[in-house]
Amino acid sequence: MSHHADPASFRAAASRFSTGVTVVTSSDADGAPVGMTANSFTTVSMQPPTVLVSLKRGRTWQAVNATRRYAVNVLAADDVAIGRYFAGATLPQGAPAFDERDGFFLLPQAIAQFGCEVVSTVDIADHTLFIGEVRWCHHQDGLPLAFYASRFRNGLGAEIMPGDATAYPAEGWTI
Template sequence: MSGTTAQRRDITAAANQRRFRDLMSSFPTGVAVVTSVDAEGAPRGMTCSSLTSVTLEPPTLLVCLRRGSATLAAVNTCGSFAVNLLHADGQHTAELFAGPDPDRFARVYWRRSPAGLPHLTDDSIAVADCRVAGLLDVGDHTVVLGQVGVISRSDGTPLLYGLRRFAAWPHQ
């Protein structure tokens, strides 16, 4: 294969990735931070907008986590994770957990649940503790199925993300 053909494929792949990102940015979604603990008990977490319900019986959801991330490694080690659904004032936390800051848990208020999972109590309108029920590697991410156990909920307006910006759910 010539260098020109390989370059064309790289350009096409990059263009397809940009178009795919554009497509997905057109689909507004809620914002969550998935948290777990590693083998030493240290909290790990990352912002995740790839979250959906799967079944009602048993209550199961799925999240998509980047392969190679410390959060996915912690989920694999721990066998459980928490999904922290952020409220409208949680943009700072969403951005913090989307970035590379290794001390992100030192910059937010959190507490351990009875199961030992990190809950972002000040920034969440709801938190679900989940037990890993299945894993599927797809491309550069792993689809993690979580059977939902304990759920906590408080009042608030959800944080949304779409068109590459954050917004609050409109008030009625």
């Protein structure tokens, strides 16, 4: 007999893993943009540059599954309305405008953009991990939007070790 964590406590515990917020875009059968808010974005490897997103079966899943291409747009702190819109909320001004580059749909105000081609998929329950090689990326300065404990937040906390303590020391780890 298998045993699973209770869904409510799983949701609450998982929500304590703070993340950024992205909008994953692709194109539908008519070539029109579709997109969804996703915080499951993860970098997978540097060589070759590879990322993944975990998408529930729906409109965007269908588009990514058909085209085998998606773009990841990392939202800035002041784009909470866009994060809500692509999770199903309405926006008074209607759909945000996309730029198009090499068939990827990009939000110009995103602090980072990745254009990806699907190289592998893993189906898990009603989700699919779409593993994508990054063909193109771009970034610009800006405060990140964060998601923590089921709330959108301003994602730039104070540095824990100000000064020259970088995440990846050149030689070994010295605390």
